[in-house]
Amino acid sequence: MTDSSQQFLNEHQELKAGECFRFACHPGVSCFGACCSALDLMLTPYDALRLRHTTGQTSREFITLFANLMAMPEVGLPMLHMRMLADARHHCPFQRETGCAVYQDRPSACRTYPLGRATQRDAEGNVVERIFMAREAHCHGFDEGTDFDAAAWMHDQGLEPYNQANDRYMALAEDLRAFETLTGRHIGQKQLGMAGLALYQPDEFQPFLAQSGLMDRLDMTEARKQDVLGDEEACLDFGYDWLELSLMGHTEHLQPKNSKR
Numbered sequence: 539m540t541d542s543s544q545q546f547l548n549e550h551q552e553l554k555a556g557e558c559f560r561f562a563c564h565p566g567v568s569c570f571g572a573c574c575s576a577l578d579l580m581l582t583p584y585d586a587l588r589l590r591h592t593t594g595q596t597s598r599e600f601i602t603l604f605a606n607l608m609a610m611p612e613v614g615l616p617m618l619h620m621r622m623l624a625d626a627r628h629h630c631p632f633q634r635e636t637g638c639a640v641y642q643d644r645p646s647a648c649r650t651y652p653l654g655r656a657t658q659r660d661a662e663g664n665v666v667e668r669i670f671m672a673r674e675a676h677c678h679g680f681d682e683g684t685d686f687d688a689a690a691w692m693h694d695q696g697l698e699p700y701n702q703a704n705d706r707y708m709a710l711a712e713d714l715r716a717f718e719t720l721t722g723r724h725i726g727q728k729q730l731g732m733a734g735l736a737l738y739q740p741d742e743f744q745p746f747l748a749q750s751g752l753m754d755r756l757d758m759t760e761a762r763k764q765d766v767l768g769d770e771e772a773c774l775d776f777g778y779d780w781l782e783l784s785l786m787g788h789t790e791h792l793q794p795k796n797s798k799r
């Protein structure tokens with residue numbers, strides 16, 4: 539759980555399973571766009587990948603123009619934040635009078651609002667989520683609309699692939715934290731640099747994988763290797779597996795070639 543999601547939990551009311559709220563957000567609401575400035579907007583690796591679908595940029599161009607690279611507290615895992623404009627209201631760079639210029643690929647936090655989602659894993663490793671609701675004075679979306687419970691809202695906003703991918707990011711951070719506490723070892727700068735490449739720069743990780751032969755040393759099918767080299771989402775998924783293996787020495791998803799499980 540990040541500091542910002544922990545803060546969200548502390549300040550907002552929890553939405554119980556099945557509990558409904560009424561909400562609508564569209565260009566006709568009087569507050570349209572009021573929530574798209576001065577934000578501390580974390581971009582998960584999947585958020586950044588999806589945003590680049592719309593901007594058409596390389597990861598390097600995207601980071602240079604739109605993001606600040608930060609480190610996740612305690613574990614130091616690379617984490618991007620959207621860089622707000624330097625205008626008087628610190629608008630999001632994608633805000634337009636007509637709405638969000640990257641609407642189809644907008645980040646998970648924008649999709650989830652007015653809800654917030656916090657996750658933890660139980661003893662069996664299953665993701666347990668808690669949902670919170672922000673009722674902020676500037677937001678008039680509660681005055682009209684359709685009744686949603688949390689699950690219906692997540693579905694309506696296309697959040698399933700985001701939540702699935704983001705859960706891996708949070709699980710990696712949680713595992714690293716536990717690993718460092720247990721072993722007293724810390725992830726070095728070089729490894730953190732590789733983590734940044736695997737998580738936020740799949741377009742550069744792919745040629746690295748092709749040239750280094752790294753995948754040839756892993757127990758992977760040829761079909762998966764081709765997928766990883768040709769599809770950025772598959773590459774990000776592999777990146778999580780590889781980071782778990784290389785940083786902590788084991789993962790249930792990937793083994794070195796000829797290893798005895």
Ligand code: SF4
Pocket residue numbers: 573574575577630631632633634637638639640641644645648
């Ligand atoms: S990405 Fe779109 S929805 Fe999110 S803050 Fe920027 S303009 Fe608003």
Ligand code: SF4
Pocket residue numbers: 562563564567569570571572573574651652676677678679680
């Ligand atoms: S403040 Fe609320 S209703 Fe207004 S644009 Fe933002 S999310 Fe929509």
